[in-house]
Amino acid sequence: GAVVSQHPSWVICKSGTSVKIECRSLDFQATTMFWYRQFPKQSLMLMATSNEGSKATYEQGVEKDKFLINHASLTLSTLTVTSAHPEDSSFYICSASWAGANTGELFFGEGSRLTVL
Amino acid sequence: AQSVAQPEDQVNVAEGNPLTVKCTYSVSGNPYLFWYVQYPNRGLQFLLKYITGDNLVKGSYGFEAEFNKSQTSFHLKKPSALVSDSALYFCAVRGLNTGGFKTIFGAGTRLFVKA
Numbered sequence: 288g289a290v291v292s293q294h295p296s297w298v299i300c301k302s303g304t305s306v307k308i309e310c311r312s313l314d315f316q317a318t319t320m321f322w323y324r325q326f327p328k329q330s331l332m333l334m335a336t337s338n339e340g341s342k343a344t345y346e347q348g349v350e351k352d353k354f355l356i357n358h359a360s361l362t363l364s365t366l367t368v369t370s371a372h373p374e375d376s377s378f379y380i381c382s383a384s385w386a387g388a389n390t391g392e393l394f395f396g397e398g399s400r401l402t403v404l
Numbered sequence: 405a406q407s408v409a410q411p412e413d414q415v416n417v418a419e420g421n422p423l424t425v426k427c428t429y430s431v432s433g434n435p436y437l438f439w440y441v442q443y444p445n446r447g448l449q450f451l452l453k454y455i456t457g458d459n460l461v462k463g464s465y466g467f468e469a470e471f472n473k474s475q476t477s478f479h480l481k482k483p484s485a486l487v488s489d490s491a492l493y494f495c496a497v498r499g500l501n502t503g504g505f506k507t508i509f510g511a512g513t514r515l516f517v518k519a
Contacts, residue, residue, distance in 0.1 A: 293447065321507075330494065330511045331448075380447050392438055393507060395447035 290314050291383050293396025300371055301404055308366045308399045310381030316361040317383035321393070322354075325378045337364045371403040406431040408497050410510035417485045418518050425480040425513045427495030437478040438496040438507070439469055448494060454478060465489070485517045 290313040300306050310320055318339050323331040335356050336344045343356035353375075355367040364383075368375050378400050382393040407430045417423045429435055436455055440448040452463025459471040469480045478495060495510040 291447075331509045333506065336506065378445075382448070392450040392453050393440075393448075394450070395440075398445065398447045400445065 289385075289394045291317075291381065291394045291396045293381050293399055295399055296397060297400050297402075299402045299404065302372055303370055305367055305369045306371055306401060308368075308379055308381075308401075310364045310366070310383070310396050312362045312383045312394070315383075315385060317364075317385075318361060320358060320364040320381055320383045322356060322364075322366050323380045323382065325380060325398075331380065334366075368401065371401070373403045376401055376403045406497060406508055408495050408508050408510040410493075410495055410513045412513050413511075414514045414516065416516045416518065419487050420484050423482050423485045423489070423515065423517070425493050425495075425515060427478045427480065427510060428476050429478060429495070429497045430476065431497050435478075436498040437469075437471060438498070439463065439467070439478075439480050440494045440496060440509075442492040442494065442512075451480070451493075485515075487517045487519050490515055490517045 292311045292313055294309045298306055320337040322334045324334050325331050333346050334349045337356050337358040339358045339361050345351050353369055358364040378398050380395055380398045382395045384393055385391045409428045411426055415425055438453045439451040441451055442448045451467050452461050452469055454461050454471045462468045467482050469478055471478050492512050492514050494512050496507050498507045
């Protein structure tokens with residue numbers, strides 16, 4: 288149980304285009320999902336917290352208009368990288384937690400590697 | 405401010421030997437502590453957690469971790485390492501006053517197990 292699916296795993300796009308990454312909780316309802324960015328050989332940087340039915344909460348320094356997050360249902364959150372540039376190339380990972388589980392572990396998607404040419 | 409420190413960038417161990425990956429934390433109130441493992445180009449997988457109770461917690465793949473409140477540590481251990489344990493390990497903490505579901509991750513420690 289507690290499976291999180293992330294799609295696509297790999298994406299290559301041209302500079303200036305937009306890319307959408309999906310994160311789905313397959314066997315549980317995730318009221319809260321998290322989006323992370325990971326640079327090579329570095330830890331995870333929390334970008335935003337996505338709550339179902341409300342606006343995402345972005346971490347300091349993360350551009351809201353650049354990284355659009357939508358959490359329209361209890362099983363799906365999407366991250367759209369708008370007008371992508373080469374510096375946006377990175378490994379993006381989503382995670383989800385059980386509803387109301389402050390003590391619970393996070394369940395992670397497999398990650399999406401974005402390369403912007 | 406809450407923080408997690410993994411003092412070693414890399415740990416090398418021979419297969420069959422015991423391994424330890426170190427983690428210390430700083431958090432207000434009682435900590436909720438976690439270990440995750442990441443294989444190349446993959447998301448993180450949960451290994452184990454400490455919430456309350458016994459200081460020694462057992463997790464997946466034969467790993468265990470010991471919570472030490474006085475030393476504010478939560479070191480990951482395994483009695484006998486396998487080559488397949490080679491991966492990137494993250495310690496994480498979630499404190500009661502983080503204002504929600506935020507989890508703070510350490511910088512990660514890369515474990516190499518030699519055959």
